[in-house]
Amino acid sequence: MTDGTEEGADDAPAFDDGRRHDWPGEPEWPVVESAVEYETGWVTAGYDLVEQPDGTRKRYYWAELPSAVVVVARADDRLLFVEQYRPTIRRTQLELPAGIIEAGESDTAAAERELREETGFAAGSTSLLQEVWCCTGLLRHRRAFVFAEDLTPAEQSLDENEFLTPRSVPVEEAIDLVRGGSTNDATVEGLLLAEVEGLL
Numbered sequence: 001m002t003d004g005t006e007e008g009a010d011d012a013p014a015f016d017d018g019r020r021h022d023w024p025g026e027p028e029w030p031v032v033e034s035a036v037e038y039e040t041g042w043v044t045a046g047y048d049l050v051e052q053p054d055g056t057r058k059r060y061y062w063a064e065l066p067s068a069v070v071v072v073a074r075a076d077d078r079l080l081f082v083e084q085y086r087p088t089i090r091r092t093q094l095e096l097p098a099g100i101i102e103a104g105e106s107d108t109a110a111a112e113r114e115l116r117e118e119t120g121f122a123a124g125s126t127s128l129l130q131e132v133w134c135c136t137g138l139l140r141h142r143r144a145f146v147f148a149e150d151l152t153p154a155e156q157s158l159d160e161n162e163f164l165t166p167r168s169v170p171v172e173e174a175i176d177l178v179r180g181g182s183t184n185d186a187t188v189e190g191l192l193l194a195e196v197e198g199l200l
Helices: 107-119 171-180 185-196
Strands: 031-039 044-051 057-064 068-075 078-086 091-095 098-100 121-133 142-153 164-170
Touching: 068 107, 068 121, 068 185, 078 107, 078 171, 091 185, 098 107, 107 121, 107 142, 107 164, 121 185, 142 185, 164 171, 171 185
Parallel strands: 068 142
Antiparallel strands: 031 044, 044 057, 068 078, 068 098, 078 091, 078 164, 121 142
16 A cells, blocks of 8 residues: 555554544455545545456545444433534434444444433443445445443533534334434434334
């Protein structure tokens, strides 16, 4: 690899933001060149020049984001959400609590921390629903979905750039609400995964 890597680290990128990144494994198609063209500490972007099965070569562009966790938190017959304005799309969204997985954290530990920080509730029990790679035509970004229950009040602790309001929604109304309103893909996915597991 070229820029953005540290030697001897299995071609892993040298991120120094203290967060967890999941670099892809061994390629099935030969990678002739890999280059980082943009780096902010939050997102790293570049391309792989790949030899395709027919012998032609093509640049596949990617953006690398830290791994994230999405929390489906149930308190009796209600689910916890957060309402927040998203400047990127200029809309206020109703979303599941979520955030970046810090270095050294497990998926469930990150879920417990994010839930407490964003909603002011601590989880007595958490379980991993599924891990997925997101938007794989462009992103190198892994997302974990975690179910949390046995909630007790705790102290909310928002980051300096978080301006959100906790909300609760009856379990039986949650899926219809998010499908008919302003939300994001992670919220819909998290609710559907929990429903499939019989948790809603």
